[in-house]
Every structure is written in structure tokens, then in C-alpha cells.
């Protein structure tokens with residue numbers, strides 16, 4: 482059944498406004514997605530009706546807050562096909578990756594070991610591993626890209642060796658939109674004896690994720706990329722690994738017993754959830770997860786493919802525009818350069834026309850260096866964008882070019 486985009490858009494209040502005197506055309510979804518009313522209501526409802534601290538409840542409000550919090554965890558576990566004790570609630574992708582880097586990488590690696598990433602990675606999936614290498618003597622190996630901006634999987638297989646202890650790769654590139662065949666690469670990594678982490682930040686909002694099908698040991702993502710609140714996310718970890726890993730953030734909630742001589746840890750998932758969590762954010766993410774699961778995700782993906790197809794076709798026909806990253810398998814990200822214009826100027830001139838995009842290195846400085854560019858202008862689409870908005874992007878770009 483085809484998607485009723487207007488009915489979908491009606492659920493996202495932020496879209497229905499003017500900016501700089503023009504109707505908002507929000508095309509910065511790779512940075513963060515907008516929130517449906519049900520998510521906004523869930524957060525507001527928590528504060529309005531049951532706001533209290535969770536776990537070890539001793540009263541009605543805390544009981545109900547805990548129930549909502551743990552129901553969200555159960556929904557997230559089902560969303561990625563994991564057990565609830567394998568779902569660690571975090572601030573987001575960055576925190577999830579740091580947890581694995583600190584509690585597994587820093588604990589287990591030594592000189593001579595290697596960590597294998599790809600040239601597409603976001604800083605969140607580069608710098609934590611650099612830190613591990615600096616402290617353990619391990620070395621970072623980087624899988625190069627093909628001309629079209631996709632990961633060179635042949636090179637990946639060649640870089641894999643008995644020295645590879647951790648493989649960390651993004652499922653979707655935030656800067657180019659390239660989709661990496663993570664299940665294939667994870668299988669090869671596991672056969673080589675490496676632990677595997679997948680950065681799913683740019684995947685979860687676009688299509689269903691099944692961590693069993695991918696086969697990875699860890700999977701990190703952020704709520705704000707899948708129509709949920711900011712400051713909340715998930716790290717999936719295989720139970721046997723999480724059980725064997727020490728925590729790196731300690732304090733309340735994550736303990737079983739504390740004495741001045743020694744402390745013992747709480748059971749999973751709480752061992753890795755110190756302090757008071759982002760309760761409202763988690764409840765909001767639970768609402769986003771349930772909402773997304775109620776949508777026809779095939780229809781959503783088909784619509785997004787149509788948006789990208791239209792944007793790519795118009796970009797190829799636009800004189801002086803160079804697409805950066807044209808992989809055969811992409812999600813709705815269009816990174817480009819406009820002859821004679823710095824990306825920042827293009828972004829500013831588009832904003833003056835109500836079109837919101839992102840410009841710069843997109844937290845992928847090494848990638849931009851390898852591409853020999855300072856950055857790009859990036860339009861990124863989501864389920865509530867329309868084909869008319871794609872047209873408006875290029876109408877606005879024609880105006881930008883007339884100013885140059």
C-alpha cells in the first residue's frame with residue numbers, strides 16, 4: 482500500500498512552520514530526525530503524571546515510572562531481536578562505542594593486536610579506538626573505500642588477520658549514505674576470531690535491524706536518529722561478553738553491594754547503567770520504537786528510495802554540482818559540492834530560503850581528507866519528506882547559483 486505522506490507529516494508538529502519567512506524544508510535528518518506527537522506526548526505524560534526515580538520502587542509513582550522504563554527496554558530488545566538483559570541504555574551511539582572500547586578493548590588488547598575500522602567512520606567510531614591503541618599498544622587498521630564511496634570489501638578481507646582483535650564498522654555512512662554489507666563482514670571477522678561492533682546510528686531510522694541476522698557482538702545506536710528523544714540510545718551486547726566485561730562508570734544503580742573494602746556489581750543490564758538514567762528519554766524512545774513498529778516499514782523504505790532517486794537524478798542534471806558518494810546501495814543522503822561555492826555558504830543561502838541541510842566534515846574529518854575536500858553540503862531525507870521538497874531543494878540551489 483502506498484504511503485500517505487501528508488498524513489504522516491501531520492504527526493510531526495515541527496515541520497509545520499516557516500523559517501526566514503519561508504516554509505521549512507527540513508533535510509538534515511542524518512543529524513537528527515523530527516519527533517511524532519506520540520513521542521512528545523510520552524515524554525510530557527511522564528513528567529506530568531508519574532515523574533519519579535526508577536528501580537527499588539517504594540511508592541506508586543516510582544512503580545509506574547519503573548514499569549514504563551522497563552517496558553521501553555523490552556520494546557527496544559524486540560526492535561533489534563535481542564534479549565532485554567543484552568540491551569544497555571546509554572546516552573547514544575557515542576557512549577555505547579566508548580563503553581565497548583573501555584570495557585573490552587582497553588581491558589583485553591595488547592601490543593601487536595589490531596583494530597580494524599573503515600574510512601567511512603564517524604569520529605565516534607574512530608577516536609575511542611585510537612584511545613585504546615594509545616593505551617594498549619594495539620594498532621588501528623583502516624579499510625579503504627572504492628571510487629563510489631562504498632567500503633572496499635576485498636580490501637577488508639585482506640586486512641583481516643589473526644592479529645585483528647576488534648572490527649568496528651558503521652552499517653550506514655552519515656556523510657555519504659553508503660550502506661555496508663555488515664553481515665558479510667561480521668561473519669568474516671568472527672571467523673578470524675575478532676570481536677565485532679556495528680555502529681547502527683544511521684541505519685535504525687531507515688530499516689529494520691536484526692542483531693542475530695547481522696551476527697555482531699555489539700550494536701550501538703541513538704534514539705534521536707529514529708524519531709526518539711536526544712540523549713538516549715542503546716548498546717546491544719552479547720550476554721556472555723557483557724558478563725565478562727568490567728564496568729567503566731561506577732556508582733549507584735550498577736552495584737549489588739558496597740562496603741568501604743569492596744563493591745560487587747549488579748546483574749545485567751544494570752551493571753552498565755550507573756546513576757539516574759534519562760528516564761523521560763527512555764520512555765520517549767519506547768514510544769518512538771512502538772510507533773515505528775506500527776508503520777508499514779516497506780512502504781517507508783520505498784518512499785525514501787523514491788526521494789533519493791529524485792534527488793540523485795536532479796543532482797546529476799545540475800550543472801556545476803558534484804555528488805560525493807554515489808554507491809549502488811545508499812540511504813537517503815545526498816552529499817555534494819557546488820562549483821565556486823564553499824559548502825558553508827551554500828548551507829547559509831539555502832537556510833535563507835527555508836531549506837535546512839548540514840555542511841562541513843560531518844564528524845568524518847579523515848574521510849574528507851582522503852577525498853581531498855574540506856567538507857560537503859549534505860541533504861538527508863526521511864520518511865516525512867516529500868518529492869515536492871526535493872524539487873524545492875533544487876529550486877533553491879538554482880537561486881544559490883545565481884548569487885555566486
Ligand SMILES: Cc1ncc(COP(=O)(O)O)c(CNc2co[nH]c2=O)c1O
Pocket residue numbers: 511512513572573574575576603605606651653654655656680682683703705839843844
Ligand atoms: C554513523 C554515526 N555514528 C555515530 C554518531 C554519533 O551519534 P550520537 O552519539 O547520537 O551523537 C553519528 C551522529 N551523526 C551525526 C550527528 O550530527 N550529524 C551527523 O551526521 C553517526 O551518524
